[in-house]
Amino acid sequence: MATDDKPVCFETDPGFCPDCGSILPLLGDRGGVTCYACERAWGPEVFGDMAMTYTIEFNNENTYEWSKHKDDAEEEADGPIVERKCPQCGNEQMSYATLQLRSADEGQTVFFTCTKCKFKETENS
Template identity: 65%
Template sequence: MDVFNNRPGFCPTCGSILPPLQVKGNVFCHNCKQEFQPDVYSGEKSEYTIHFNTYDPSKLTKKGKREDEEEEADGPIVERKCPKCGNDKMSYATLQLRSADEGQTVFFTCLKCKFKESENS
C-alpha cells in the first residue's frame, strides 16, 4: 500500500529516505523494514564511487610518514609569504571568534617551519 507520492530515493510506504541504490539487490527501508525492487528509484542511479587509499607499511620512513608524502597541511594552501622563514606557501583555517557582525579570524601555518599567525578579516 503506497501512502506517499513516490519520489526517487524515498520510501513509498513511510516516506523515509532510502539508502543509496546498490549495484545488485533490492532496497530495504530502515524505518518500515519493507523491501523494494531497485525501480523504486524511478531510474535514478548512484553517481558516485568510493575509492579507499591503500596502506603499504614498507613505504613508511622512520618518522612514520610515507616516502612520497609531502609536508602535511593543516588546511587549504594559499600563496602567502611566511614572515619567519620566507616560504611562500601557508595553509589556513578560519573561525568566527568575534561577534557575528564582524569578520572571521584567519589562522595561517607555514608549511615549511610551522610558524603560526592570525589575521582578523
C-alpha cells in the first residue's frame, strides 16, 4: 500500500493515512498522495474503492410554469410582497429587498418597490 515500503501502523478507513490517521488530500496528478502530517507517500489504493461523482441537474422548460398563473402584480414583483401603501399611487402592495449598506452594528436598508407603478423608496431599519 505505501510507496516507500515501510509497514503501516494501523488499519484506517479509505481516505485516511494508515500511518498517522490524518485525512489525506485528494489524489494528485500522478495518482498518489503525500500525507500533510507525517509526509509519507501513498498510492491510489489508500483510497480503496472510494469514488467521487458529480451530478448536475438542469431545469426543464416546465420548471417555472407555475409563475405564469400568478396575478400580474406578483408576476412582476421584484421580491417578496408585503402590505404597504405606495405613497405615489396608493396601491396596497409593495415588494421589498434588503441590503446591509451601513456598518455591521447598524440596521439594514430595506428597498420597497410598488407592484403597480414601480415607485421605489428606501427605509433604514
